[in-house]
Amino acid sequence: MPQAVFHFHGSLNDFLPPARRHKAFSPTVKDRLPHFTRLSYNEFFECQNCSQLYWKGAHYQRIQQLIEQFVG
DSSP: OOOGGGGTTTTTTOOOOOOEEEEETTTTTGSOHHHHHHHOOEEEEEOOOOOOOOOOEEEEEHHHHHHHHOOO
């Protein structure tokens, strides 16, 4: 499966640079996440260019399945 689709930064309109990985309890990210997101997910990635946080949310698996339907 092409993983590049999961590494595209929509705000920057470019591929994500290497990201910093954080856990939900990390002081670096915990106050920047919505409460439910912090409780529901425990791994987050931070763009080194703009500090935007990303995580494999509920949409991740649906997008993976959709890509597999087209790519095979």
